[in-house]
Amino acid sequence: MSEHLLVVDDITLRFGGVTAIDGVGFHVDEGELFSIIGPNGAGKTSIFNTLSQVYRPQEGDILWKGESIMGMRPDKVAELGIARTFQNIELFANMTVVDNLLTGRHVRMNSSWLSGALWFGPAKKEEMENRRKVEDIIDFLEIEQYRKLPVALLPYGIQKRVELGRALAMDPVLLLLDEPVAGMNQEETEDMARFILDIRRELGIAMIMVEHDMGLVMDIADRILVLDFGQKIAQGLPDDIQQNPDVIAAYLGGELTG
Amino acid sequence: MYRRPKLYTSYEQETQLLPTWTQKGLAGAFIAVLFLLPFDIPVITDPIPGLGWLPIFGDGIPVVRFLGDGEWIRVTSQVLVLAIAALGLNLLSGVAGQVSLGHAFFMGVGACTAAYLGGHADSQVWGHSLPIWIWLPGAGIAAALVGIIVSPVAVRVRGIYLAIVTLGLVFVGIHLGNMSFGRKIAGPPSLGREFQDLDIRLWKEETPLINMSDDGRWLFFDVTEEQKRYLFFLVLAIGFTVLAKNLVRTRTGRAWQAIRDRDIAAEVMGVPDFKSKLEAFAISSFFAGIAGALVVSLSGHLLSDEFNLFFSVEFIAILLIGGAGTTSGALIGTFFVIMIPRFVEEFTRWLADAEGGVSGAVANAILTGGEGDFGFVSSGIESQGWPLSVADWNVVLFGVLIIVFLIFEPLGLFGIWIKVRNYWKGWPFSY
């Protein structure tokens, strides 16, 4: 088949009577910044949950580099290189920033419980190497001063950054960002936008971004998918989406100029 | 802060168990004290040739005496052994967040395995008289295997349901102990069986490599049986503490904490749910199995119904009071839960002996048993109904403590310690 990184092939996801995703299909290419927008309850988060196989769609298929990931365990999907942040922060609250990021590196580490329990030798070596990688990410996200704090104590904006860091720690090929700037002020939003652009430019990681901030989406997305009530109502370049009458109708005109 | 925190030069130093020299020194001193605890100081009572005139060799009275007689050494040994079990439960419940009421069951599995492998056969019970280097690890491994067998069920349930499933294990265990093969291993119900000593043999030879069951002489020191066992348990307890600490600070331990804090997110971030929980069950049960075998070696008698629900609950109390999720908390909690009843008992005994004066008045206000007083503690060890006995008051005390800690200090004694420490670090500024 094609050389698309990810192909979502007409998936349908139902919860009892509710159809959260209704035959939606799209694809994402390597290094691309793809954006999914739509009103509340449109099914954006549900799409992410099917990609990480937390939810299993009843119909359709999801292909990663040409191979189906349907029925795979979520941790196996993560191993493939699909990392993610969450709409409502899902950090490991009692762990420090460093430990949260190191947990992100879990899939890239090998030490067994036995070598960990003994510490000296391979486990220690691996800890040091991965610690270095984590410190690079901490530098990149400018959160040095919070390194040793339990994340529960951090302000919201910083937690959002730590969550991005944890996803980056996985060395992902595709990064799913669920409303990365929701609830942030202007300055925090600009910082986050800068990080996202840097991630794409410097690391070449493909991204799917779900976001309500239309200004941000129109600025940085390569292509946009618009959902409403679980259905695809439009897909295309930012300029086309802004002009699309269906999209304008779904948003009641207002927000798109943002 | 008036003192800048030291900047670490490398991650290697930062990830050490005891990063600063002060911490290393304090820990070293603490461990040295633990090793000296069962001895009278100076430990050498025979005058060294030519030095007999030194005052310390004078009349044979030790200068410093910590634990003194066998009773306190035995209680402290018990703390060391149960600390191993508490460390194990802390990994499963405190670190991985899987609350288990079945810890006593796994300890029982360890104890029975040890008795089967290392005990001596007679008309009533099986036993293979194998040496300790087989039966002790065997106890841990058998418990771990049973942990692996039950985990497919345990991994599927969460929270209160897991507590109930594991609670069932304790009753299954007691039932198994009463079945015919169980009796062959654990001895007749409520009679139990003799448990082997801790002698270290290569195989089944007559004279052990290291004699642990008689008083004797190690290097230049006279050591009693109790002191030998104490030292043995201390070495093991330190070893298991280090293992537990290492687990928590490496990949496996982080996976456990992640599952505890956010199980779905942990999976999405690549932490395998089943595998991690299975490892937690197996490793925690391994600790329990070892501790179970050691705890019966302490009394020299295995009684399978001692591994009951109350025993399990005691470990929950240890974690809650000490501070769940932290290794130090598990250790402090064990010390507190095992030692405090002893102190209360001693105090009552002291009161019972008090006559006249202030202590006599206090005794009268607290104890009953004398004439015309209104005390609320029965001076007898056993008591039915009001006034409660010392043992009953201990149960009440722990109940109250658990509730108080749950409400006011979820981090337990460890949390209090951290607060005190931070207060003094920042002194005289409160922030």
Ligand SMILES: Nc1ncnc2c1ncn2[C@@H]1O[C@H](COP(=O)(O)OP(=O)(O)OP(=O)(O)O)[C@@H](O)[C@H]1O
């Ligand atoms: N676990 C679930 N059980 C039942 N219904 C669900 C579940 N998850 C999502 N839904 C339903 O699916 C629909 C889509 O929800 P989803 O969270 O994907 O929307 P969204 O586009 O992310 O919205 P928002 O912008 O508010 O985050 C909603 O109607 C929601 O109620």
Ligand SMILES: [Mg+2]
């Ligand atoms: Mg959503």
